[in-house]
Amino acid sequence: MEGGxxxxxxxxxxxxxxxxxxxxxxxxxxxxxxxxxxxxxMNVHRDERRRQAAAPPADGGGAQKKGPGSSEELDLELRL
Numbered sequence: 001m002e003g004g005x006x007x008x009x010x011x012x013x014x015x016x017x018x019x020x021x022x023x024x025x026x027x028x029x030x031x032x033x034x035x036x037x038x039x040x041x042m043n044v045h046r047d048e049r050r051r052q053a054a055a056p057p058a059d060g061g062g063a064q065k066k067g068p069g070s071s072e073e074l075d076l077e078l079r080l
Contacts, residue, residue, distance in 0.1 A: 023038040024031050027045045032038040 021033065022031055023033070023035050025038060025041055025045070027042075030041065032041065
């Protein structure tokens with residue numbers, strides 16, 4: 001071959017390409033050198049979002065439950 005360079009698909013090129021790869025978390029912008037590490041890290045954010053969705057809103061959500069023992073009892077008096 002002329003030019004004396006390495007082949008396009010050589011192992012050296014693949015290693016250099018992997019060294020330049022950078023995968024960034026879309027939630028916290030943390031960087032990872034391989035996609036598998038980023039995928040494992042994303043599980044942390046998925047679990048955080050699941051816990052946030054299950055937790056009641058910090059402001060009480062605007063609607064309060066009323067029931068037995070609350071300051072407002074339901075009046076069931078039948079006025080006929």
